[in-house]
Amino acid sequence: MRPRSDDPSRPSDGNPSHNRRTPELGAASTPGNLSAYGWTPELGAAFTPYHEAGLIPARIVRVDRGRCDVVTEHGPARAATSALHPSDPSLAPCTGDWAALRPSLAPTPEPGPNPNAESNPEPPPPWASAQPSVSALPPLPASARHSPPASAQPADPESAPVPALELAALLPRHSAIVRSSASRSSHGQVLAANVDTVVIAVSLAAPLDPGRFERLLALAWDSGARPVAVLTKADLAADDDADAVRTEVRLLAPGVETVTTSGVDGQGLADLAALISGTTVLIGPSGTGKSTLANALLGEDLLATGAVRAQDGKGRHTTVRRELLPLPGGGVLIDTPGLRGIGLHDAADGLEQVFGEIEELARDCRFGDCAHDSEPGCAVQAAILAGDLPRRRLDSYRKLQRENEWATSRNDARRRSERADKQKAITRHLRATYKFRDQRP
Numbered sequence: 223m224r225p226r227s228d229d230p231s232r233p234s235d236g237n238p239s240h241n242r243r244t245p246e247l248g249a250a251s252t253p254g255n256l257s258a259y260g261w262t263p264e265l266g267a268a269f270t271p272y273h274e275a276g277l278i279p280a281r282i283v284r285v286d287r288g289r290c291d292v293v294t295e296h297g298p299a300r301a302a303t304s305a306l307h308p309s310d311p312s313l314a315p316c317t318g319d320w321a322a323l324r325p326s327l328a329p330t331p332e333p334g335p336n337p338n339a340e341s342n343p344e345p346p347p348p349w350a351s352a353q354p355s356v357s358a359l360p361p362l363p364a365s366a367r368h369s370p371p372a373s374a375q376p377a378d379p380e381s382a383p384v385p386a387l388e389l390a391a392l393l394p395r396h397s398a399i400v401r402s403s404a405s406r407s408s409h410g411q412v413l414a415a416n417v418d419t420v421v422i423a424v425s426l427a428a429p430l431d432p433g434r435f436e437r438l439l440a441l442a443w444d445s446g447a448r449p450v451a452v453l454t455k456a457d458l459a460a461d462d463d464a465d466a467v468r469t470e471v472r473l474l475a476p477g478v479e480t481v482t483t484s485g486v487d488g489q490g491l492a493d494l495a496a497l498i499s500g501t502t503v504l505i506g507p508s509g510t511g512k513s514t515l516a517n518a519l520l521g522e523d524l525l526a527t528g529a530v531r532a533q534d535g536k537g538r539h540t541t542v543r544r545e546l547l548p549l550p551g552g553g554v555l556i557d558t559p560g561l562r563g564i565g566l567h568d569a570a571d572g573l574e575q576v577f578g579e580i581e582e583l584a585r586d587c588r589f590g591d592c593a594h595d596s597e598p599g600c601a602v603q604a605a606i607l608a609g610d611l612p613r614r615r616l617d618s619y620r621k622l623q624r625e626n627e628w629a630t631s632r633n634d635a636r637r638r639s640e641r642a643d644k645q646k647a648i649t650r651h652l653r654a655t656y657k658f659r660d661q662r663p
């Protein structure tokens with residue numbers, strides 16, 4: 223089992239053994255430190271130009287206003303995100319992103335009381351002399367080194383000192399979990415980047431909601447990651463009921479690996495650990511046991527489960543910390559609050575994959591644009607009549623398509639209006655320029 227010393231988000235709890243973290247960090251700060259967070263030779267190759275420019279690679283652990291927690295070869299650090307301001311929020315830095323860091327151009331204020339710092343002064347970085355393998359990289363400025371928050375409460379970003387590092391660029395993502403945005407804006411919001419495995423939790427203690435499962439499956443496929451279905455709370459289900467749900471899930475998700483688990487008797491947890499690889503996220507309805515699974519995979523109670531969850535001012539339960547945590551068997555787990563209760567966004571490809579049998583039938587419809595209603599020669603309706611396709615599947619497909627089209631069209635409308643705004647701004651600028659020129663003597 224890997225030592226957990228490089229875990230940037232482990233809360234300090236006053237336990238003196240945890241306060242010995244800094245020297246341990248040094249020991250773990252070989253390039254292997256970053257490979258525990260998913261660094262690969264391919265990323266190394268993609269990073270070459272940044273490396274040549276003197277930038278250092280990092281993975282984003284958590285983002286808050288203007289700052290983010292990252293992990294680098296040298297250990298955890300804090301970096302400003304202000305140098306990156308993409309007009310499309312879906313390109314904003316997010317948990318799981320790989321980034322290139324450079325020393326911040328912003329003046330570093332006097333080191334004041336840092337709410338993130340531990341009470342004991344930090345010794346000089348042990349990697350500076352002990353790790354020749356990393357000395358080729360610029361060492362982190364002292365003020366950028368970062369200790370995990372002293373409590374689960376996130377530090378007030380306004381009062382924290384300006385980090386001495388900033389994100390200079392994000393590496394291209396190979397996958398992303400995107401949520402359709404809240405009503406104020408119509409951009410998709412990326413909840414996790416560079417995800418390899420999406421674990422969809424389905425509770426055996428409640429009746430299966432096929433539509434909800436199909437929606438999550440579409441989202442998983444659409445992210446570019448590999449879905450895995452986990453049937454949780456096996457201890458609460460009669461064997462026959464569990465078998466029925468398993469059969470239905472396999473029908474809904476052909477080719478998707480399925481495991482049955484219980485957080486109470488531990489069944490299936492090792493199988494799940496063996497099934498996931500790379501960067502993993504857990505999605506599923508509230509109360510299905512995601513935190514319980516996460517804790518089992520992590521081997522520690524790092525994430526709050528239902529019983530001890532904090533409540534925010536609105537009386538809602540919230541998972542307090544946004545995290546990216548290395549797993550004992552390799553790989554990392556991302557658990558962000560937004561991943562809970564996720565919707566659908568631009569997931570057309572994922573939907574076609576989930577409803578592959580309908581797409582296949584539709585190829586035999588007489589009309590290319592058949593809506594599968596009452597068109598003559600509709601192969602989909604024929605399959606329903608013949609009992610080969612449950613009507614519910616077609617209804618669910620349509621419902622999710624409508625939802626997806628709505629999210630997509632909102633996004634398109636937004637892009638159009640942004641283009642128009644930009645054009646107006648240019649016109650205004652030109653007008654002002656002409657006016658200035660015309661007024662000159």
Ligand SMILES: Nc1nc2c(ncn2[C@@H]2O[C@H](COP(=O)(O)OP(=O)(O)OP(=O)(O)O)[C@@H](O)[C@H]2O)c(=O)[nH]1
Nearest residue numbers: 455484485486508509510511512513514527528562
């Ligand atoms: N009997 C039984 N209870 C479980 C199991 N897994 C989780 N629970 C309980 O179910 C409740 C919800 O579990 P969580 O792990 O917090 O569920 P969650 O999916 O993380 O919930 P949200 O954070 O609301 O999304 C808790 O009371 C757990 O103790 C299980 O396998 N068996």
Ligand SMILES: [Zn+2]
Nearest residue numbers: 587592594600
């Ligand atoms: Zn048809």
